[in-house]
Amino acid sequence: MAIVDVRILVEGASDVEVVSKALQGLALGSEYNITISAIIPTTNVEIAKSAAAGADLLIIATDADRVGRDLAERLYGELSEMVGHVERMKLPLGHDLEHVDVELVKKELKNTLVRAGLKSLQVLPEYMALRNQLLDLKGRYDGLAEEYRRLKEEHENLIQTNEELRAENERLREENESLKALLENSRNVYRIDEAWKSLFPAEPVPDEAYIGRAVEKLGLAGKVIVGQGYIFAEDRNLVDELLRTVYLSLSIAEEPEPPRPEQPTSEVEEDLEVIESTEVKPEDLENLLKGQ
Structure with missing residues (x-):
């Protein structure tokens, strides 16, 4: 369980001493699961804003007289939007460290913490309703986020499909142009x-x-x-x-190639050589002419 951050706003330095004295012996961490992180002595609104910003519970401890009440109301109006919860605590009149009844201050401090707790219980149903509304919104957000993811993926797929169809359309257009040209020249x-x-x-x-x-x-x-x-x-x-x-x-x-002339064999060549080397006599030539 988280510790509740409580800060106490008082009018001056003497009030710091009184409240610090009253806090001694209080087991706030074990009894209320809270811690007093700061006691702020100021009546300046801007300083109070800077010191109290972000507190879970701010206790404005002022005197019980009219001046203290007016100061508490003014600080409440300025600081209520800056902290989780603001609670008023009245310090006894004429208090100082020597004569103050520390037990009375301690009792008032505990009562203030109890009142703050009870007021928190009063807003618990509203808190639970807001919590349920938040959970419902979170569920719707998660559903919408998943739907967005699905639609985005589908959109990317459609873009890719469109590019493919565009390329196919261009191819078919070129093919159609070629077919048209072919038909025009079909003769x-x-x-x-x-x-x-x-x-x-x-x-x-x-x-x-x-x-x-x-x-x-x-x-x-x-x-x-x-x-x-x-x-x-x-x-x-x-x-x-x-x-x-x-x-x-x-x-x-x-067409077939024409036959090539046969080359003379070696035997014929020898005969030719013999004939070429034979001596022809005149009488033989004369007998040949006469038919003998």
Whole structure:
């Protein structure tokens, strides 16, 4: 249990001595769970404000005469909003340290503490109601905080989803533009097999990759596009020219090479050498001409 901070405000230094004397022998900590943290001798409101600010209980101990009562009322009006609770304590008239009845002051001090406690009990139902209201507000706050966290997470997810949808929409828009352009030029798209058979009905359709390489070799990239079984070109004549070139290339590649002349064998070469080295006589040549 927390200790209650009690401060006592008196009119002058002599009152400090009287109250201090009365406090001797009081077991306030064990009986009331309180501590007297300060005895403040002043009638100045600003000094009193500075010294009493933050106290749990402020006791204004003034004389029981009219002057003391007026001072207590003025201080109460100025200080009641700065402390937890303010209680009035009356000091006996004509008191001084030599003639004061310390037991009377002690009794008044204890009565003041009891009154303060009873007044606190009077506000206990209101305190409990405020406490329950505070707990209810805290529960609502925690619920709203959790709802805020959930909504924030959902908002972040929606932002991410929106960005993904925006990117997908841009991709579809570009794809749509490409499709529109393709539809607008659909008359310039030709099937490879149909275009080939229209030119070479008896020949097998060449591989699409081979036609694509021909486009690159002939420098037709950008003018002719080959893919997915189709040829795109600005002019059908360009398609026909390309396919004729491919046909010619394939025809050349399929023609067999002419046979190479056989080299004379070593035996023939020896005979030739023999003939070349034989001496022809005139009479033999004459007989050959006569048919002998």
